[in-house]
Amino acid sequence: MTQQNTPPVVEMTGISVEFPPVKALDGVDFSLRPGEIHALMGENGAGKSTLIKALTGIHSPTAGTIRVDGVERRFSGPADARAHGVSTVYQEVNLCENLTVAENIMLGAEPRVLGGLNWRAIRRQAATHLERMGLDIDPGSSLGSHSLAVQQLVAICRATVGDCKVLILDEPTSSLDTDEVAHLFTVMRALRDDGVAILFVSHFLDQVYEVSDHMTVLRNGTLVGEYVTADLPASELVQHMIGRSMDVLEAAEEVLEQAERPADATPLLQVVGLGRKGSVQPFDLDLYEGEVVGLAGLLGSGRTELARLLTGADRADTGEARVAGRPTRLRNPRAAMRHRIAYTSEDRKGEGVVDGLTVRENIVLALQAERGWMRPLPRKQVDELVAKYIQQLGIRPADPEALLRNLSGGNQQKVLLARWLATAPKLLVLDEPTRGIDVGAKAEIQKLVAELAADGMSVVFISAELEEVLRISHRIAVLRDRRKVAEIDGNRASMDQVVELIAGGGAA
Amino acid sequence: MTTSAPAPGAAPTEPVAPRARARKLPARLDRRYLPVLGTFVVLALMLIVGGTRYENFLTPAVISNLFINNAHLIVLAVGMTFVILTGGIDLSVGSVLALSTVITAALLQAGLPVPVVLPLSVGAGTVIGLAHGVMIHYFQVQPFVATLAGMFLARGLCFLIAPESIAIDDPSFVALASWVQIFGEWRMTSSVLIALIVVGLGFLVLHFTRFGRTVYAIGGGEQSALLMGLPVARTKVLAYVVSGTCAGLGGLLFAMFSRSGYSLTGVAMELDAIAAVVIGGTLLTGGTGFVLGSVLGVLVLGLIQTIITFEGTLSSWWTKIVIGVLLLIFVALQRVLSLRRT
Numbered sequence: 069m070t071q072q073n074t075p076p077v078v079e080m081t082g083i084s085v086e087f088p089p090v091k092a093l094d095g096v097d098f099s100l101r102p103g104e105i106h107a108l109m110g111e112n113g114a115g116k117s118t119l120i121k122a123l124t125g126i127h128s129p130t131a132g133t134i135r136v137d138g139v140e141r142r143f144s145g146p147a148d149a150r151a152h153g154v155s156t157v158y159q160e161v162n163l164c165e166n167l168t169v170a171e172n173i174m175l176g177a178e179p180r181v182l183g184g185l186n187w188r189a190i191r192r193q194a195a196t197h198l199e200r201m202g203l204d205i206d207p208g209s210s211l212g213s214h215s216l217a218v219q220q221l222v223a224i225c226r227a228t229v230g231d232c233k234v235l236i237l238d239e240p241t242s243s244l245d246t247d248e249v250a251h252l253f254t255v256m257r258a259l260r261d262d263g264v265a266i267l268f269v270s271h272f273l274d275q276v277y278e279v280s281d282h283m284t285v286l287r288n289g290t291l292v293g294e295y296v297t298a299d300l301p302a303s304e305l306v307q308h309m310i311g312r313s314m315d316v317l318e319a320a321e322e323v324l325e326q327a328e329r330p331a332d333a334t335p336l337l338q339v340v341g342l343g344r345k346g347s348v349q350p351f352d353l354d355l356y357e358g359e360v361v362g363l364a365g366l367l368g369s370g371r372t373e374l375a376r377l378l379t380g381a382d383r384a385d386t387g388e389a390r391v392a393g394r395p396t397r398l399r400n401p402r403a404a405m406r407h408r409i410a411y412t413s414e415d416r417k418g419e420g421v422v423d424g425l426t427v428r429e430n431i432v433l434a435l436q437a438e439r440g441w442m443r444p445l446p447r448k449q450v451d452e453l454v455a456k457y458i459q460q461l462g463i464r465p466a467d468p469e470a471l472l473r474n475l476s477g478g479n480q481q482k483v484l485l486a487r488w489l490a491t492a493p494k495l496l497v498l499d500e501p502t503r504g505i506d507v508g509a510k511a512e513i514q515k516l517v518a519e520l521a522a523d524g525m526s527v528v529f530i531s532a533e534l535e536e537v538l539r540i541s542h543r544i545a546v547l548r549d550r551r552k553v554a555e556i557d558g559n560r561a562s563m564d565q566v567v568e569l570i571a572g573g574g575a576a
Numbered sequence: 577m578t579t580s581a582p583a584p585g586a587a588p589t590e591p592v593a594p595r596a597r598a599r600k601l602p603a604r605l606d607r608r609y610l611p612v613l614g615t616f617v618v619l620a621l622m623l624i625v626g627g628t629r630y631e632n633f634l635t636p637a638v639i640s641n642l643f644i645n646n647a648h649l650i651v652l653a654v655g656m657t658f659v660i661l662t663g664g665i666d667l668s669v670g671s672v673l674a675l676s677t678v679i680t681a682a683l684l685q686a687g688l689p690v691p692v693v694l695p696l697s698v699g700a701g702t703v704i705g706l707a708h709g710v711m712i713h714y715f716q717v718q719p720f721v722a723t724l725a726g727m728f729l730a731r732g733l734c735f736l737i738a739p740e741s742i743a744i745d746d747p748s749f750v751a752l753a754s755w756v757q758i759f760g761e762w763r764m765t766s767s768v769l770i771a772l773i774v775v776g777l778g779f780l781v782l783h784f785t786r787f788g789r790t791v792y793a794i795g796g797g798e799q800s801a802l803l804m805g806l807p808v809a810r811t812k813v814l815a816y817v818v819s820g821t822c823a824g825l826g827g828l829l830f831a832m833f834s835r836s837g838y839s840l841t842g843v844a845m846e847l848d849a850i851a852a853v854v855i856g857g858t859l860l861t862g863g864t865g866f867v868l869g870s871v872l873g874v875l876v877l878g879l880i881q882t883i884i885t886f887e888g889t890l891s892s893w894w895t896k897i898v899i900g901v902l903l904l905i906f907v908a909l910q911r912v913l914s915l916r917r918t
Contacts, residue, residue, distance in 0.1 A: 150805055156803075162797070162800040162804065163800055163804070164795075164800055166864050167796060171789060175793060175806065180786075184780070184784035185785065
């Protein structure tokens with residue numbers, strides 16, 4: 069469909085976006101031509117959302133130019149971008165459920181008569197738009213009465229009202245089932261054939277292969293390249309996305325020795341058929357003392373969901389868990405804590421540190437919670453504990469009274485680790501402990517994980533960086549499409565082998 | 577292809593199909609109207625029960641008085657509906673109403689003519705509403721706190737202006753207040769007329785202007801409204817301006833009703849207004865509700881009062897008890913409805 073010779077409708081050159089000290093995007097070029105579906109690929113933190121937000125004016129780039137239809141532009145926000153033909157549909161449906169479908173489509177662009185809204189025309193125009201999308205619903209019905217999928221399509225319908233030249237779809241399929249996705253793709257192709265340029269972000273590889281014409285891959289805020297979808301095998305794409313940065317982690321590897329476990333050892337935590345509808349399909353997993361188990365898979369493959377089931381953060385609806393051989397129900401994180409299972413969430417800000425409290429307060433939080441508020445920890449003991457962890461983990465600044473929000477991401481992560489280490493866990497589940505932190509801190513955390521395992525702790529390690537998982541893990545569980553697809557020996561696994569497993573289902 | 581107007585020529589024929597399909601569906605009641613319908617049923621039941629229990633209950637005189645006694649509350653409830661629809665609250669309306677009565681009385685006493693006094697007393701409410709809106713939107717103050725401050729401020733200002741009650745004897749004001757239109761046994765005073773005009777305006781603004789629809793959109797999800805490119809800031813501020821203005825106007829009506837300005841009028845009246853809006857089917861979380869529902873809510877409150885007066889032996893505090901029970905029932909009902917929706 070794409071005409072290579074037509075001038076691009078969006079042309080971004082040398083785009084850099086900084087959130088000091090982090091460079092979220094570094095000199096990225098991107099172009100989008102009319103009548104193509106262009107997939108933007110990359111792992112979490114690669115800069116996809118940042119690029120979209122730079123285009124729609126939510127972030128302002130520190131360098132680079134953005135041209136829309138050949139005119140250089142810096143939009144002041146989504147509304148401004150929309151007025152110039154660049155519409156965005158987000159992962160969450162940003163519409164008003166309390167209003168009718170017709171209103172949601174036409175809001176802000178309603179036809180008027182005699183200074184008042186012309187409801188007949190509103191409904192009629194909305195019906196025309198709906199029909200073009202192949203949506204057979206009553207424009208007068210309230211949006212909230214429809215499924216999420218229909219709402220998503222209505223959102224796209226809204227985006228195409230007016231002069232829409234560029235349609236950005238940010239993870240539109242994450243809450244849709246197969247039929248609904250098929251419908252969405254039909255609509256997308258129809259829009260493309262009308263000459264709309266569509267920027268499509270999805271973490272489902274098979275969907276990207278099904279619908280896109282071109283793809284641009286980002287990694288760590290830099291451009292990896294632009295490819296024709298048909299010419300790029302899935303395994304190569306995964307390699308581009310994950311990268312092969314072999315720079316870190318010599319230290320961790322030294323510590324990591326194959327912990328020989330006796331053949332008759334009882335797993336510390338054994339789960340059989342544990343699963344949760346809509347979250348992760350039933351899986352088996354054994355976790356032993358002194359062992360690091362890595363979870364590998366793309367974003368959205370179910371890594372986090374699996375971890376949440378292991379630690380009681382979500383309640384499983386099938387299967388059972390045995391702690392040290394005894395059947396146990398992990399109803400909530402508190403129950404898991406009683407069995408000395410600790411979990412650090414990937415959402416460090418939202419579910420991890422309390423950024424208005426000090427380092428000291430953050431570190432003792434879990435320990436104090438375990439003791440109950442009736443038995444406060446003696447201040448002297450708190451100070452000793454905090455001093456010990458600050459020193460052991462190298463938390464900077466080494467000030468127990470520093471507010472967490474003033475610490476860098478890496479140091480916040482160390483404080484979070486310290487909090488759980490203080491509760492002396494037997495099983496530590498770390499979800500993306502190294503995300504968004506600098507290389508030095510990353511290596512320190514990896515080394516620490518290896519040491520903890522050597523001391524007999526069982527660790528589950530989740531990271532988007534395959535390289536890291538491969539180095540640090542004794543065993544690796546591979547996930548794809550919310551299913552555990554394989555379990556391999558971490559010492560013998562090769563990068564290619566894991567990439568193959570991860571990409572397995574993807575079309576190529 | 578992607579133009580906002582449908583292709584000329586195609587427009588009249590094409591859209592017929594989906595609409596015709598929609599028509600074919602069994603005529604089901606939109607559940608957005610359910611709460612209002614509930615209020616209407618309650619009101620009808622009260623009228624029927626009152627009419628069968630007491631003589632002279634279902635008479636034009638009683639119904640006319642219902643409106644006359646509650647004209648100011650109807651106006652307050654209309655303004656409150658705007659604010660609650662955006663997901664906010666305005667606790668200041670009772671105090672602003674009192675301030676407006678005091679300003680009216682004091683200025684008339686000072687000898688200013690009515691055409692000057694009326695805009696000033698209503699305008700006082702507008703200014704306070706504007707201040708609320710600015711505090712809430714631009715300084716991100718919780719509506720509860722911002723309007724609570726406004727409530728104390730307005731009440732304090734009342735006492736500053738007039739520590740004692742001021743009687744109003746300005747002849748043209750009295751003439752305005754005692755204007756009445758009589759249709760047989762029905763009576764409509766000037767305040768009822770004004771209140772009904774305000775209701776009509778409120779309805780038109782909410783349903784036939786972009787401002788009105790944006791009010792609903794903000795209540796449905798402020799973040800969404802922002803991302804849909806709607807003028808959220810302006811609309812939110814304006815909603816409080818509407819409420820403040822309504823409170824000022826309500827004060828004027830109350831001054832016409834009581835022929836005086838008194839600093840202690842309208843204590844806790846904001847809660848009556850909120851109760852009326854909630855009983856009228858508007859969700860406190862915003863986004864759902866109708867002005868006409870709020871009017872029904874005021875009438876329900878007024879009717880409770882009337883019934884208890886007719887009963888004669890009951891203490892008037894029963895009014896509060898019945899209102900409390902009704903509120904609980906309505907809030908629980910709304911909860912059930914919104915739970916079923918998800």
